[in-house]
Amino acid sequence: xxxxxxxxxxxxxxxxxxxxxxxxxxxxxxxxxxxxxxxxxxxxxxxxxxxxxxxxxxxxxxxxxxxxxxxxxxxxxxxxxxxxxxxxxxxxxxxxxxxxxxxxxxxxxxxxxxxxxxxxxxxxxxxxxxxxxxxxxxxxxxxxxxxxxxxxxxxxxxxxxxxxxxxxxxxxxxxxxxxxxxxxxxxxxxxxxxxxxxxxxxxxxxxxxxxxxxxxxxxxxxxxxxxxxxxxxxxxxxxxxxxxxxxxxxxxxxxxxxxxxxxxxxxxxx
Amino acid sequence: xxxxxxxxxxxxxxxxxxxxxxxxxxxxxxxxxxxxxxxxxxxxxxxxxxxxxxxxxxxxxxxxxxxxxxxxxxxxxxxxxxxxxxxxxxxxxxxxxxxxxxxxxxxxxxxxxxxxxxxxxxxxxxxxxxxxxxxxxxxxxxxxxxxxxxxxxxxxxxxxxxxxxxxxxxxxxxxxxxxxxxxxxxxxxxxxxxxxxxxxxxxxxxxxxxxxxxxxxxxxxxxxxxxxxxxxxxxxxxxxxxxxxxxxxxxxxxxxxxxxxxxxxxxxxx
Numbered sequence: 001x002x003x004x005x006x007x008x009x010x011x012x013x014x015x016x017x018x019x020x021x022x023x024x025x026x027x028x029x030x031x032x033x034x035x036x037x038x039x040x041x042x043x044x045x046x047x048x049x050x051x052x053x054x055x056x057x058x059x060x061x062x063x064x065x066x067x068x069x070x071x072x073x074x075x076x077x078x079x080x081x082x083x084x085x086x087x088x089x090x091x092x093x094x095x096x097x098x099x100x101x102x103x104x105x106x107x108x109x110x111x112x113x114x115x116x117x118x119x120x121x122x123x124x125x126x127x128x129x130x131x132x133x134x135x136x137x138x139x140x141x142x143x144x145x146x147x148x149x150x151x152x153x154x155x156x157x158x159x160x161x162x163x164x165x166x167x168x169x170x171x172x173x174x175x176x177x178x179x180x181x182x183x184x185x186x187x188x189x190x191x192x193x194x195x196x197x198x199x200x201x202x203x204x205x206x207x208x209x210x211x212x213x214x215x216x217x218x219x220x221x222x223x224x225x226x227x228x229x230x231x232x233x234x235x236x237x238x239x240x241x242x243x244x245x246x247x248x249x250x251x252x253x254x255x256x257x258x259x260x261x262x263x264x265x266x267x268x269x270x
Numbered sequence: 271x272x273x274x275x276x277x278x279x280x281x282x283x284x285x286x287x288x289x290x291x292x293x294x295x296x297x298x299x300x301x302x303x304x305x306x307x308x309x310x311x312x313x314x315x316x317x318x319x320x321x322x323x324x325x326x327x328x329x330x331x332x333x334x335x336x337x338x339x340x341x342x343x344x345x346x347x348x349x350x351x352x353x354x355x356x357x358x359x360x361x362x363x364x365x366x367x368x369x370x371x372x373x374x375x376x377x378x379x380x381x382x383x384x385x386x387x388x389x390x391x392x393x394x395x396x397x398x399x400x401x402x403x404x405x406x407x408x409x410x411x412x413x414x415x416x417x418x419x420x421x422x423x424x425x426x427x428x429x430x431x432x433x434x435x436x437x438x439x440x441x442x443x444x445x446x447x448x449x450x451x452x453x454x455x456x457x458x459x460x461x462x463x464x465x466x467x468x469x470x471x472x473x474x475x476x477x478x479x480x481x482x483x484x485x486x487x488x489x490x491x492x493x494x495x496x497x498x499x500x501x502x503x504x505x506x507x508x509x510x511x512x513x514x515x516x517x518x519x520x521x522x523x524x525x526x527x528x529x530x531x532x533x534x535x536x537x538x539x540x
Contacts, residue, residue, distance in 0.1 A: 068521075113470040133468065162468075175461060176469040180476040182512060183453055185531040189508040190501065191445060196535070198403065198432075199446040200383040202482075205475040206450040211535050212472075214528035218521045225516050231460065232513070238459040242452060243502070246495050251338075251488045258484035261455040265466070265481050 001153070003028035005055040006062045007073060009042040010213075011116060012087050013064030014124035017047050019157035022126050030056065042121040058082060060106075068219040071097045077104050085110045085150045089177065089216075090223040091137040092170035098139070105143055108150040109166065111135045111173070112159060117211040130158035137166040174227035179235060181217055182228065184210035271423070273298035275325035276332045277343060279312040280483075281386060282357050283334030284394035287317050289427035292396050300326065312391040328352065330376075338489040341367045347374050355380045355420045359447065359486075360493040361407040362440035368409070375413055378420040379436065381405045381443070382429060387481040400428035407436040444497035449505060451487055452498065454480035 004020065006013040009031040017029045031048040032055070033039040042048040055061045061077065063070050063086035070086045071094055077084060083106040088094060091109050098107075114132040116123065134154045138147050151161045164172075188210040221228060238257075245253035274290065276283040279301040287299045301318040302325070303309040312318040325331045331347065333340050333356035340356045341364055347354060353376040358364060361379050368377075384402040386393060404424045408417050421431045434442075458480040491498060508527075515523035 113468065115470060115472055132470070135468070172462075172465055172468050176465045176473045179460075180457065180473060182509070183457060184476060185528050186509040186512055187450065187453060187505055188531040188534040189511075189527065190449075190504040191534045192442075193534075195442055195446045198383065198405070198442050200385060200402070202385055202479040203446045203450060205478045206454060207535055208475045209472040211532050212528075214525045214532065217528050218524040221512075221516050221524055222519060222521050228516070229513075234460040235457055239452070239456040241459075242456055242491075243499075246491050246498070249492060251492050254488035254491055255484045257459065258455050258482075258487050261458040262481050262484065264458040264461045264463075265477055 001026040001060060003030065003056070003059045004062055005029075005052065005059045006031045006048065006064055007055070008063070008065035008069075009033040009038055009048055009121055010064060011119045011123045011125075012112065012114075012128075013062060014042055014045075014047040014121045015114075015126065015128040016062060016064065016087075016157065018124050018126040019129055020153070023156045023158075025153060025156045030059065038120055045121050045124070047121055047124055055080065060084065063087070066215050066219040067094070067223050070094050074098065074104060074107060075101070080104045080106070082106060083108060083146045083150055085153075087112055088223075089115075089173060089220045090170060091135070091164075091166040092227075093223040095137065095139050095166040098141075105141065106146045108142055108147050109137045109139065110150065110154070111137070111169065112154070113177075114159075115177075115212070117208055117213075119213045119216075127158070129154065132159050134159040134161045135164050135169055136161055137164050137169050139166065170224050170227045171230075174224055174231045178220055178224055178228050179231040181209050181212060182221060182232070183235070184208075185217070271296040271330060273300065273326070273329045274332055275299075275322065275329045276301045276318065276334055277325070278333070278335035278339075279303040279308055279318055279321075279391055280334060281389045281391075281393045281395075282382065282384075282398075283332060284312055284315075284317045284391045285384075285396065285398035286332060286334065286357075286427065288394050288396040289399055290423070293426045293428075295423060295426045300329065308390055315391050315394070317391055317394055325350065330354065333357070336485050336489040337364070337493050340364050344368065344374060344377060345371070350374045350376070352376060353378060353416045353420055355423075357382055358493075359385075359443060359490045360440060361405070361434075361436040362497075363493040365407065365409050365436040368411075375411065376416045378412055378417050379407045379409065380420065380424070381407070381439065382424070383447075384429075385447075385479075385482070387478055387483075389483045389486075397428070399424065402429050404429040404431045405434050405439055406431055407434055407439050409436065440494050440497045441500075444494055444501045448490055448494055448498050449501040451479050451482060452491065452502070453505070454478075455487070 060083040067088035337358035
């Protein structure tokens, strides 16, 4: 890679730059970053070599901006010929919005399962993608040769790559990522300021994702609202089962529900 | 301490034995344990010196059984003179159930904020209480001299001790511990078996407490149902605010809610 334009010099964009530089994949990174403080910090830390106002025509582009900005960027880059890949947590909605449009032929939809509740250039980590899963959701328009190239870049920074249907992606991540974030945010709104000093490790782990970025997550919730609401309805049904067991003082029913819940997680390491 | 009878040779009971032995606080531990496999394992691991059928009259007693068994044990031990302390996650309900009864004068209600999703003697950890908070909720019946003694034992195994009103305890832990467990369990019931292989660190942290013990947590939910339902109503109200923002496509409202949620956790380390 002779260089890469990164749209959005946040945690993911800067971590990719750092990892790609360390892996010898690329040594020149240009970034488009609307926030001047973030832009300055990415330069100071040596993560980015130049702040630019638009992608150079000859360079591949990494769209590491909030999810709702991916489609507008792709429309703007319709004539761009080098590969373009994104990192948005929503894939089906982007594919649907692009359907029927003449987008860039070199677009490869990607989603690294490597989030973190911290953000910005200071949180950049060269090992962020190490042994992490990256989901690629090719569409009918995706050039297989370009997809193979982008797959190789992710592998170069240490990731495992898996292909998936974009709608299936959105169903799975509504359940395993978007719903937990929504629950953690809603939960934290009910916490009293003095509660924290009495909280234990369970609280800390459970609410960690509740410290995630507001711009990023408001965009994800809105883009994947359909699948998120399916997951939420399922959750509410199960919560009501628990409440019924607790209200009726049926400890055995409550115990059975917990037992079933635990078993859903049993194959996962701690 | 010339010896200690431990009622329930699970994670907490065995960890206390291990920590107390290491600290030189006590070197003889007898246990009452209804499950023969657990009892045998606690002996094999050298955590417990003898399995007995009732507490020796001259020894202090640690009630590390599920929360709903604390009051029945206290009734059975009404004539016991050495100190008795428990580790139940619910304190107000126990105090209420004991009100007006002639219970043991040496009972000191305790709650170590040191849970873990693993259980049994094999999970025992001598450092489980190190730098952890232990809440003591003395009642009108609690002998201050005995409370001071029990406080010293917790400090000997590395804990920080704080006194609190039992009802205030139940309100705080309904919010910071019982509700998150309930949400994690209800959430896990909606997970598909194939979801785990696609899940990331956020899922793992958020759902970790959902692997907790079923007997223990069904008892806690039932005993603290009143405060738990207050916390749950608050949670549902906040969840509905999010849903309204997402349904109406009001990303700015959604962003504001997330921002507020994040700030609730901002003073806590990761």
